[in-house]
Amino acid sequence: MLIWARFSSYRVSVGMVSPPSLAPGGQIVFGHVALASFVVLILRLRLPESSEWKQARTERESGVATYRARTARIRDIFKRKDLLVAFLSLLVFYSLTNLAANTKGQFGTYVNVNVVGLTVQQSSLISLLTLPVSIVLAIWFMRIVDGRRRMLFFGFGVISLTAAFAVPALLGFSLATVLVAQLLFGFGAAFAFEGIMKVWTQESFPTLLRSSAQGAIIAAARVVAAALALWTPMLLSAPRVMYTILAVGVLVGALVAWFAFRSRGRGEGSLAPTDGEQISA
Structure with a gap:
């Protein structure tokens, strides 16, 4: 999020100093998009899946009938x-x-x-x-x-x-x-x-x-x-x-x-049943 915010500030800064008729301003903007996208991708690839997701995936692969x-x-x-x-x-x-x-x-x-x-x-x-x-x-x-x-x-x-x-x-x-x-x-x-x-x-x-x-x-x-x-x-x-x-x-x-x-607040979770609820096959 902060990387994209930094990109936004860079983009508008380029818009302030680069005349509309000059191509380099646009090239700088799109180059920055590519760089920001690459950094975000690398950071995302390093994030592990949550324990909840791993447990649900294991249950699904094992045929456990949880919701x-x-x-x-x-x-x-x-x-x-x-x-x-x-x-x-x-x-x-x-x-x-x-x-x-x-x-x-x-x-x-x-x-x-x-x-x-x-x-x-x-x-x-x-x-x-x-x-x-x-x-x-x-x-x-x-x-x-x-x-x-x-x-x-x-x-x-x-x-x-x-x-x-x-x-x-x-x-x-x-x-x-x-x-x-x-x-x-x-x-x-x-x-x-x-x-x-x-x-x-x-x-x-x-x-x-x-x-x-x-x-x-x-x-x-x-x-x-x-x-x-x-x-x-x-x-x-x-x-x-x-x-x-x-x-x-x-x-x-x-x-x-x-x-x-409107009726949902902190800790109320899903409108649907809880993740651990057993359902019929």
Whole structure:
């Protein structure tokens, strides 16, 4: 996470000092992506699997009929209502919030330059100045996510993330609204976006199914975002309408997650049975 945060700061720094017409700036950015990806891969390969995963894998290979051993494939999600509810709720939540985040990430500079009237360097400077705030908020999220105030912060995050798109939609696009929206997005994304989605995924599915479920959710959300991105430049001809749609999408997705996970707190674990529960063959 910190490596990718460092990459983000490096990317926006290059955007500040490199004229748009010069290729070396882009080469530096993509070279840094390759380096960061390689470092993350090496670090990930050195991480051992958890003891819980190893035990579940042993149970599955030995034919032991525990819940966690028998529930390991994507199709198993559709055999249990509790797993299906969690999966669909997370799919809707992440897809809709990611539409807004992806649009901001891919087209934020485009909006700042072509709608607000900033330069690429000024747009990059705004991102760079707010990046430390986002990192601090991400660390704060990790401190509170296992506590009883998780849903309280999620609620604040939803309000903030929705407002990040509603403010420009209602008040227009200017330097002031861009700055406010950037700060609101940083807070909202920390407490009501990908981080909490991954936590809920870990809690909602047995250990052998978690990576597959999370991968399917992320893949589907990426496809939806890519489809919207094909039309985004045209839709941004009416930016206030576009941002209104994104704000509504964030709110709808968050409400789905709220109703699905609102009663769960620290230590409650999965919506499904515990990993050690025996099930019939």
